[in-house]
Amino acid sequence: MARTAVSGRLIWRAATLVAAHWETPTARTLVLDVPDWPGHLPGQHVDVRLTAEDGYRAQRSYSIASAWPHPDNRVELTVQRLDDGEVSPYLTDTVAVGDQIELRGPVGGWFVWRDTSPAPVLLVGGGSGMVPLMAMIRARATAGTKQPFHLLYSVRTPADVLYADELRRRARDDAGLDIHYIYTRKTPDDWPSPPKRIDVTALNTYGWPPDITPDCFVCGPTTFVETTADILVALGHDPKRIRTERFGGTS
Amino acid sequence: MTQRSEMTRNGAALDGNAMAGDLREIFAVDVTAARYMCAGCRHTDAVATLMLWNQVPGLVARCPNCGDVVMRVVRAPDRVYLDLRGSVRLEVPLEGG
Amino acid sequence: MGIISRGFGGRRRESVPGLPPGQYLTHDFPVLSAGPTPRIPLDRWNFTLTTETGDKTTWNWTEFQALPAEDFTADIHCVTKWSKLGTTWRGVSLDTLLADVESTAEYTMAHSFGGYTTNVPLEDLLDGKAWVVYKFEGEDLEPEHGGPARLLVPHLYFWKSAKWVNGLTLMPQDEPGFWEAAGYNMYGDPWREQRYQGD
Numbered sequence: 001m002a003r004t005a006v007s008g009r010l011i012w013r014a015a016t017l018v019a020a021h022w023e024t025p026t027a028r029t030l031v032l033d034v035p036d037w038p039g040h041l042p043g044q045h046v047d048v049r050l051t052a053e054d055g056y057r058a059q060r061s062y063s064i065a066s067a068w069p070h071p072d073n074r075v076e077l078t079v080q081r082l083d084d085g086e087v088s089p090y091l092t093d094t095v096a097v098g099d100q101i102e103l104r105g106p107v108g109g110w111f112v113w114r115d116t117s118p119a120p121v122l123l124v125g126g127g128s129g130m131v132p133l134m135a136m137i138r139a140r141a142t143a144g145t146k147q148p149f150h151l152l153y154s155v156r157t158p159a160d161v162l163y164a165d166e167l168r169r170r171a172r173d174d175a176g177l178d179i180h181y182i183y184t185r186k187t188p189d190d191w192p193s194p195p196k197r198i199d200v201t202a203l204n205t206y207g208w209p210p211d212i213t214p215d216c217f218v219c220g221p222t223t224f225v226e227t228t229a230d231i232l233v234a235l236g237h238d239p240k241r242i243r244t245e246r247f248g249g250t251s
Numbered sequence: 252m253t254q255r256s257e258m259t260r261n262g263a264a265l266d267g268n269a270m271a272g273d274l275r276e277i278f279a280v281d282v283t284a285a286r287y288m289c290a291g292c293r294h295t296d297a298v299a300t301l302m303l304w305n306q307v308p309g310l311v312a313r314c315p316n317c318g319d320v321v322m323r324v325v326r327a328p329d330r331v332y333l334d335l336r337g338s339v340r341l342e343v344p345l346e347g348g
Numbered sequence: 349m350g351i352i353s354r355g356f357g358g359r360r361r362e363s364v365p366g367l368p369p370g371q372y373l374t375h376d377f378p379v380l381s382a383g384p385t386p387r388i389p390l391d392r393w394n395f396t397l398t399t400e401t402g403d404k405t406t407w408n409w410t411e412f413q414a415l416p417a418e419d420f421t422a423d424i425h426c427v428t429k430w431s432k433l434g435t436t437w438r439g440v441s442l443d444t445l446l447a448d449v450e451s452t453a454e455y456t457m458a459h460s461f462g463g464y465t466t467n468v469p470l471e472d473l474l475d476g477k478a479w480v481v482y483k484f485e486g487e488d489l490e491p492e493h494g495g496p497a498r499l500l501v502p503h504l505y506f507w508k509s510a511k512w513v514n515g516l517t518l519m520p521q522d523e524p525g526f527w528e529a530a531g532y533n534m535y536g537d538p539w540r541e542q543r544y545q546g547d
């Protein structure tokens with residue numbers, strides 16, 4: 001099943017929305033039925049294409065949030081609404097259960113985690129960059145493998161945390177998963193330090209020492225990804241073990 | 252300022268990961284994990300790390316080390332053009348190897 | 349056509365009769381680029397005309413500003429499907445720039461700071477069909493839209509209107525520029541929807 005995730009014929013196909021729920025006031029998870037889904041690796045994405053009645057088209061890429069196999073054979077996407085976006089507001093505010101969108105995927109074979117890789121894993125996510133990292137965390141649980149995972153998740157405020165309840169549960173129940181949050185604008189009431197952006201101290205304290213040679217996955221807005229990758233290299237991590245995915249935007 | 256950070260400030264907000272779909276319509280395997288060698292500076296890395304300017308139907312992927320164009324992808328309705336003259340070669344991993 | 353997504357509207361646009369086929373009217377001004385925006389100080393700016401025999405004529409910014417210029421209105425059509433009607437510009441006509449040039453060449457290649465190129469037949473630059481512009485809507489042309497100066501050839505798709513233009517080379521034969529070599533049409537007539545090679 002995993003083998004076909006990176007080879008085989010790729011076509012645009014219809015996906016039907018079967019359920020949806022809000023992760024935050026501005027981010028919505030779409031649960032899609034995609035017939036004959038070939039399966040996917042955590043970290044892969046899909047291209048979504050929308051066609052209006054006059055034939056106008058718009059297309060964007062979204063990371064797959066769910067792991068495969070999925071208990072209901074669904075593919076889940078989590079979409080962050082961008083106020084000036086063309087596609088995301090439709091996916092968060094308009095598309096309803098029963099509606100169809102077009103999907104192409106799964107695609108992307110570099111920014112993926114394979115459960116056969118024995119190395120410890122460092123996940124660093126900024127904002128909606130958490131989506132593909134969540135697929136990796138879910139895949140680890142589904143596969144039942146034991147590689148230790150450290151997640152550093154940077155958000156503006158506690159209300160912006162995607163998958164908040166599930167991450168709380170997994171931090172408690174998934175052995176070997178450690179999660180640390182970084183709040184850049186507003187912290188929870190009991191937080192010991194003021195808001196700040198990701199920095200050397202955070203990555204040094206809550207990451208992995210470089211001699212552990214972890215697989216590092218960094219995802220989020222472009223400048224977040226560049227800053228984080230530069231810090232990891234400065235801390236001594238091998239650049240070849242750092243995989244990045246930039247989501248656009250510069251915050 | 253590094254070439255990469257200068258290009259980020261100037262609008263390359265995406266990277267080669269975003270080309271995965273268009274490239275998968277040409278190749279039966281994923282190409283973002285393939286390694287390119289830049290014809291300009293010989294820098295080598297995964298296609299996923301190229302700096303991407305998205306001007307659909309044209310995509311331009313530049314070397315993060317020197318800024319030269321490594322790849323251009325033009326997606327017409329019934330065909331895809333892949334211009335690789337900025338890459339000396341592509342090393343494409345195959346599944347099952 | 350594929351699946352229609354119920355209720356999807358997309359960017360504010362209209363399908364207005366009279367637009368070239370496949371185009372949509374926009375009221376903003378999308379910024380599309382093939383690379384980083386060059387930042388050219390005016391004291392480094394120049395525009396060079398090169399004939400097929402290598403003869404060169406160069407203007408610096410001061411000299412260029414002294415040339416007779418025109419204010420005009422044009423409709424522009426981008427291959428990415430947006431069209432913008434009634435845009436206003438100020439610039440120097442290619443008729444003015446080419447007035448004293450001796451050449452038998454029939455084709456040209458426009459060059460830009462940053463390395464972009466695009467080919468245009470010479471006759472498509474003459475007789476009031478093309479300008480090198482430096483003002484848009486009464487203001488200095490911004491770098492992200494091609495400033496200090498860009499080529500403007502409104503009757504062809506907008507990728508032919510090279511941003512950050514710094515020269516024009518006359519050629520005896522047609523050769524592909526940046527996008528033409530990558531699969532776009534050599535000519536690019538929006539009214540015949542010539543987007544790609546072979547269209």
